[in-house]
Amino acid sequence: MIMLILYLSLFPSKITVDTLFHFHLLHCEIMRATQFHLQKFLKLMSDRFSLSQPKRTISSSSSTRLQSNQKPPIPKTFFNSNSNGALVNRLCKDKKFNEAIEILCEQKRLGEAIQVLDLVYHPNAAMYSTLIQLCLHQRALEEGKRVHNHIKLSSFVPGIFIFNRILDMYCKCGSLVDARNVFDEISERDLCSWNIMISGYAKVGQVKEARHLFDSMPQRDHFSWTAMISGYVRHDQPKDALELYRVMQRHENLNCNKFTVSSALTASAAIQTLHLGKEIHGHILRIGLDSDAVVWSALSDMYGKCGSLEEARHIFDKTLDRDIVSWTAMIDRYFEDGKREEGLSLFSDLLRSGIRPNEFTFAGVLNECADQTAEDIGKQVHGYMMRVGFDLISFAASALVHMYAKCGDIDNARKVFKGMHRPDLVSWTSMINGYAQNGQPHEALQLFELLLKSGTQPDHVTFVGVLSACTHAGLVDKGLEYFHSIKRKHGLTHTADHYACVIDLLSRSWQI
Template sequence: AIDILCNQRRLKEALQILHQISHPSPSIYSSLIQFCRQNRALEEGKKVHSHLKSSGFKPGVFISNCLLDMYAKCGNISDAQTLFDEMQERDVCSYNTMISGFTKGGSLEQARNLFDEMPQRDNFSWTAMISGYVRYNQPIEALDLYRMMQNFENSVSNKFTLSSVLSAVSAIQCLRLGKEIHGYIMRTGFDSDEVVWSALSDMYGKCGSINEARQIFDKMVDRDVVSWTAMIGRYFQEGRREEGFALFSELIKSGIRPNAFTFAGVLNACADHAAEELGKQVHGYMTRIGYDPYSFAASALVHMYSKCGNVENSKKVFNGMPRPDLVSWTSLIAGYAQNGMPDKALEYFELLLKSGTQPDHIVFVGVLTACTHAGLVDKGLQYFHSIKEKHGLTYTADHYACIVDLLARSGRFHEAEDVISKMPMKPDKFLWASLLGGCRIHGNLDLAKRAAEALFEIEPENPATYVTMANIYASA
């Protein structure tokens, strides 16, 4: 009856029947505990554990391991630890359950202490500990443990171990070590495993060996959309956009449907290279097969059109989004600001605030840029002060560069110098270039010299500074 109720997901009634049985069998406890684990029903699982104790039932290692796993899967590692300490008998599974629970919760030191105490280990023990190190950005520790594993008899890597180790190699970008593991994979027959093969391709890509990553990719039999997207993205990251676009075309021909990550990667590459025509083709394909207007692929479309200067199309996509995200708002505002429509940029920023969307530091760069192009100095100062005072954000170097540009263009140099003197970080080349540009407009030779000296120090090889100074001297 309890099994039937569990299958029908009627846990409350199953527990009521449990309390009516004087001496429940191990199978009843096992069924209930496993159901609680599967459904992450921690409170009910505790009740089963409590009943087990009060009934005088002496659980063997199997039932105790089921309880351990239930607590660990429900994220209650403290109760799992208490039970583990109380267990008269433990096996490899008991230790593995605790190590896995500790690593998933980020308690790597406790996991390692337990791992080192183990009387014997199996592949799961090694893999759980190695993958835990990888998950919490400790690749060196993961690789040290993998080397230790190789020195132990009867310790053979499986596909999960190798995938984790390749991720660790990717993190430290050690191509030599990656090639050693590649050799091991070939010798042990894991070259036919798609999970390992995908991790291997990823390792070569992240270690900067994109041609070898492509060779591995081409040999993969069952390439899924994740593998395609990763390979396409690697080309774009390396600046090899033509090959990235060509591979995207191959993906479409393959019959595998691109996902939001694929579209976003390709559209961002179009934006970076102002490839609007290609972006339009991608947009057309997305429209034909259908795409989620809530997804970040839609945001990438808004960004692509804005960066390519087609703010009208950007606005059309934006208006078709049921709930535009902050990235979409920012892209549209920046598009208006950078394409000679500052009033529209500020109008949409006010709409953003009314929508209840919390602005971030990036959107304010577009807002301040719009104020600069419109010559709205006081309005720009108002927005600048609101960044910290109203919205609780921290000023960035870009904010300072924008406000100095705004003040310098309007000839308000004392205020610009005051802003610079209060900056918590060292002014960058963009700020000094903005100040120098304002000095050229208004013929402020003294301040221009200060800005130029700073620029000569930051980038002495840039001829633009010399040309600007020559023009200022000529006009003086």
């Protein structure tokens, strides 16, 4: 039970489709908790009265020791000579390996915990479960394989929940081949085993394999359907997602949960089918999910992407606990639809609401100011960012550079750029293009050379600014040199914009 409480403490407070699986797995373990402790008791009695012998040994040398009932030696100075190391050493000397492993795992000392495991005479399920869980969280595939191999060579016979832990660890670490080997090895799979494997395949894009297992399942639950439907959505197969959603509604004797309908709404938004989205909305109202914030956010997103901004705003206004993600999404929808005034008005409402904008919110508003060359509004946004102490390390700072450069205010663009510790490519490109388009071509080329020295890899947009600067400076040879370097030196392909810049460069120098 202590281990189960520890597992609960690892979960985030906000539930998502991805974290739903972990609760599903935990539920499977809780259901087997009684059986596990009974097995542990029987094994203890068996060991005490010599009713059985170990089935396998860790190694040939270990076999000799086990047959002669000799315990493996415990090194006196196995760990560092600090307080924690002394405690672990003392626990190992007292044969309290489970406590030693728990302490090491709490301190994220995975390698040392596995070293202690090699000293254990009779490993138990709690030890293995703790170690596998830490391997999962650290995405430590090689260490996870060591623990799994230890299980294979030891006398321990894993139950289904240990098998599921190993299966989940391999899936989360991206080793689907090992995961499938474990899955095939399990003689009596439970629902959790199937769901782990299907989710693992779906998340990495192997949706055909996921669907094959899904169709082979003896039974399914909400997570099974959600994993498969969201897998289709995540890997750009929204039509398959909606088809499976309809099958679920038609043939399964269970109601959809909020994650399933949210995935279906995302699929409708992806193919912009408003009538299907409205059908799902009607189903949501019938099954009583219309008060859930996750569902409302998905509904608003669907209506917005399907071009029904009035419906999207209606859903947004009815949402009670709107977070910054909902606000930002609604503001961006207005901008994408060309409704600048409505978007800025909603941004003002956000500032009055007391909810702090994030970098995505600021970037969206600043990019809109850049597109509309609305520097006065952009300066107000910049001022607000300074007042609330917004970190200029974020990409919102890149949006500031882009806004000022696009509006022709090179001095302010340069000030923001110089205030960034590590400018990203967007900031470099914005400054280069800003110099090139505002009569400072030599500064643009100097900045490009600094970009190359910084180790930042330019992209095709960067070279549009470089070629434009060469055009304005009349540097034909230099421009052609940069043009040829796009492919030869930087491994990029020439675009129509590059060719247009070169044609402009040659025509201005009367070489065409």
